[in-house]
Amino acid sequence: MTILSISGVNKRFGGLRALDNVNLNVKEGSVHAIIGPNGAGKSTLLNCLVGRIVPDEGRVDFAGHSLLGRKAHEINQAGIARVFQTPETFGELTVFENVMIPAFARHDGSFRINLWKRALGRAEIREEAEHILEDLQLADQRDQRVDSMSRGDKRRLELAMCLVQKPKLLLLDEPTAGMSRADTNNTVELLKKIAGRGITKVIIEHDMHVVFSLAETVSVMAQGTVIAEGTPAEIKASPRVQEAYLGGAHL
Numbered sequence: 646m647t648i649l650s651i652s653g654v655n656k657r658f659g660g661l662r663a664l665d666n667v668n669l670n671v672k673e674g675s676v677h678a679i680i681g682p683n684g685a686g687k688s689t690l691l692n693c694l695v696g697r698i699v700p701d702e703g704r705v706d707f708a709g710h711s712l713l714g715r716k717a718h719e720i721n722q723a724g725i726a727r728v729f730q731t732p733e734t735f736g737e738l739t740v741f742e743n744v745m746i747p748a749f750a751r752h753d754g755s756f757r758i759n760l761w762k763r764a765l766g767r768a769e770i771r772e773e774a775e776h777i778l779e780d781l782q783l784a785d786q787r788d789q790r791v792d793s794m795s796r797g798d799k800r801r802l803e804l805a806m807c808l809v810q811k812p813k814l815l816l817l818d819e820p821t822a823g824m825s826r827a828d829t830n831n832t833v834e835l836l837k838k839i840a841g842r843g844i845t846k847v848i849i850e851h852d853m854h855v856v857f858s859l860a861e862t863v864s865v866m867a868q869g870t871v872i873a874e875g876t877p878a879e880i881k882a883s884p885r886v887q888e889a890y891l892g893g894a895h896l
């Protein structure tokens with residue numbers, strides 16, 4: 646069953662067609678990667694899914710409802726969470742406090758930095774937060790201030806902050822960008838570990854090792870449109886993808 650349906654989406658920036666009739670369906674429970682060369686339109690498309698950019702034309706439907714015209718927090722409450730290229734965490738708070746904020750928001754609908762203290766009084770929310778820290782191997786850093794953490798750890802924390810919201814759809818924007826090979830492999834293993842939870846994932850990623858280890862379906866974008874879609878094996882074997890993606894080099 647399709648959980649996310651993007652059809653006929655166009656977006657222009659002045660004279661530039663950043664998205665040109667994009668059509669893309671994501672199957673519920675799947676891991677769907679979107680790849681493509683720089684400037685292909687991947688981030689613009691992702692921004693259309695979270696209410697940061699409004700397409701000029703087209704439809705974006707999630708679980709049968711249009712996302713267009715909805716504010717970012719409404720989209721989040723509808724069950725879509727996003728992990729950014731640059732981690733969006735609260736540096737002056739601890740790891741545990743950071744996770745308490747979205748955990749509380751899931752129960753009470755408001756995502757505000759000063760609310761984590763109120764959440765402390767709620768045992769079920771505390772337990773959810775502790776549990777997610779265990780899962781993402783952050784329990785040892787529970788009481789550490791976030792601004793003293795490495796970038797890789799911050800990204801893991803951001804993933805925890807998304808997962809504690811129990812999203813239906815998780816959008817991962819280059820989850821391993823800037824990471825060492827060891828941190829990348831660790832992130833891939835964590836993402837595999839959470840794969841069994843029925844959370845649909847859309848992942849934008851340049852690292853083909855990550856894409857081919859995780860994705861069941863790969864859509865390839867070039868010049869604002871989807872030029873190919875298939876399994877990792879089909880995409881690797883596609884001459885059109887080789888040509889458009891790397892100017893003829895092999896993936």
Ligand SMILES: Nc1ncnc2c1ncn2[C@@H]1O[C@H](COP(=O)(O)OP(=O)(O)OP(=O)(O)O)[C@@H](O)[C@H]1O
Nearest residue numbers: 658661662663681682683684685686687688689690
């Ligand atoms: N706010 C904006 N104003 C003007 N042009 C933009 C804006 N955002 C994106 N673009 C342009 O739209 C095109 C698509 O950009 P986008 O960032 O979506 O590509 P991308 O596939 O995500 O690239 P990358 O892999 O480098 O992140 C590019 O030519 C980019 O310069």
